[in-house]
Amino acid sequence: MTRRSTVNGIPALWTEGPEPYTAALVVGAGVCDETLRTAGVAHLVEHLVMAAMPRTTLETNAWVDDELTVFHATGPREAVDEWLGTLCRVVRDLPLERLEVEARVLEAEDGAAAPPALAFMAGARYGTDGVGALGRHGAPSRTLTRDHVRDFVARRYVSGNAVVISTGAPPEHADVRLPDGARPTRPEARESRLALPGYVADPPVPLASWLVERTPVAPVLLTLVIEALTRSLRHDQGLVYEVDGGSSPVDDATLLAVLWADGAEEGQVRVLESTVGVLRDLAASGPEPSELAHEQAVARQRLTDPRGTVDRLVVGAYRLLAGRPVRTAEEESTDVEAVTREDVARAAARALETLLLAGTRPVPGGIAGVPDRTDDEPPPVPEVTGRPWTRRLLSTAPRDLRVVIGESGMTQTAHGHRHGGSWADLRGVAQGPDFRALVFADGGQTTVWPGHLRNGAEAIAEIDRRAGVLAFEVDADWL
CATH class of the missing domain: 3.30.830.10 (Metalloenzyme, LuxS/M16 peptidase-like)
Structure with missing residues (x-):
């Protein structure tokens, strides 16, 4: 029988379970709560918390998935309660001086919150938000800042967005508490423009x-x-x-x-x-x-x-x-x-x-009546009114290359196809050494190479100005 209670304002679920005693803090903070710019922040917070926890003889661990972060401990009841109290103290005062170190650990770990197959399909079917975040290639962990971490924790690590669970009566430790706050709204997934089936x-x-x-x-x-x-x-x-x-x-x-x-x-x-x-x-x-x-x-x-x-x-x-x-x-x-x-x-x-x-490979004839859409072009985006940039005379780019940047958004035309989006739908701009990759809410990505444009540096400057806090630096191999 599952029973409900509260622990210092945090909802609690518990049942009489097998020994030894286990308790956990479950937080509604997962990959689906991240943005393209803050990709990896949920996992980084988990690392920061666990790195600050003292050594213990308890069996402890933590994990992040698409929608949750879970910190758990198993062992003697009193020691588990003390561990959860310490964990909540750490959450309230994160060791942000370790941010750069833990960000490097994340990149070395190269872990994923979802199976690769699930991540691929989420990214193919949806844009950058909600479940689509599972399949997005976002900002590198090393570009996350203290402000990104503080903002994520302030919105997500609150009493109304967490649950204490335990295999016995819930902890009574005074430090098992989080700041007051309601569960924030989760970003909604937007379908990509891929035709189905x-x-x-x-x-x-x-x-x-x-x-x-x-x-x-x-x-x-x-x-x-x-x-x-x-x-x-x-x-x-x-x-x-x-x-x-x-x-x-x-x-x-x-x-x-x-x-x-x-x-x-x-x-x-x-x-x-x-x-x-x-x-x-x-x-x-x-x-x-x-x-x-x-x-x-x-x-x-x-x-x-x-x-x-x-x-x-x-x-x-x-x-x-x-x-x-x-x-x-x-x-x-x-x-x-x-x-x-x-x-x-x-x-x-x-x-x-x-x-x-x-x-792995295209199947031009389709599979059992399901058509191959590998080479399908998405519907063209609406034309934008604004300043145009055209192809340099000496360039290997398509002859019809044209970039337009206006007040409402940007477009790039090449090989007769027009891509881009509105600034309202912009979710991130990857600033590479010789390119800018603009990613929009529907998952569409438009890569601008200034070296192929007349006055291309001015186009890049305008994109960077529009990007603002959504911009992040990447290496050449990000694409």
Whole structure:
């Protein structure tokens, strides 16, 4: 039974769990709360906090994902409570003198808050904000400043945006507290201009993604597809070793589901064809009753396993932060067992409508009727009125190269295609040694090379002026 309480103004969830005692601070601060300019700040804050914690014999750790940061400790009750109190003191007075060191550690770690497959699909399907941030190549960690960290912590590390969880009565330590504050609004994801269903070339392994309602049918559908592909592609054909998947929320009603597989490159098309085939079969007639019953039984076993107590408390904390009902393990099991074959069929039909496949190489003929959109040009952006810059006479750039910068935005035309966006939608400007890359909210990127323009230095100066605090320095290999 999950119980609710408060700890010095912070909501708390707890249940009597197996020994030893575990407690954690769950904060609604993840990659989806970052901007292109502040990419990596959630992870940097976690590093700064943990670097300042004293040595302990407790089992401790912390992690950051798409929507949460979690700090946890396991051991004797009194020592765990003291550790959480110390952690909250550190949060209130971060060791910002360590910022440069920890930023270098982040770059050395090169860690990601989401599986690469999920990050790729989020970036392909969405712009820079919300879930799209998982797949964005943003500012390098070394360009983060103390002000970026202070602002992120001031908005996110507040009592209304955190939950204390524990496998026993919650801590009573006076220092387990955060500044008062309400949960801030999370940036909304904006769909990219990629037409769906479709296929794109880039990742080293075959991927598939689709949208599904945030209901119990979402994990059931994903698991049914994974199981069917594992039987066919591994056990029957020997094409892959593993098929796996994951998901991330897009908004209050929708999840992005992603599936990936390993195996040789020459088998990628067959893997993706099989994925489409499984989804079509499920959309046509739903799963076999025995398959659905099996997945429901597995879900009940997982949800009621006492070894998953802490994980379920983290899920409960996430739901509480998102304003969703906190469900018991029994309630969640009952919800999954209520999923019908018709529910799965409807979810599979929507998956086919929103399907995006990906693999290493272009497939001009498409895959199982899903067209290859690798070389599709996005719709042209509206023309901007302003000062034009044209191609230098001695340049290898396209002859129609033209950059226009005005009060409302900028555009660049090359090879007959016009790209760019409005200043209101500008999310970042990468300042390279000989280029400027402007990134807009829909994920579009326009790279301006001043060396190809007449009076190109003046164009760069105007872009930098417009960029303001959104600008960040990068190396030549950032592109």
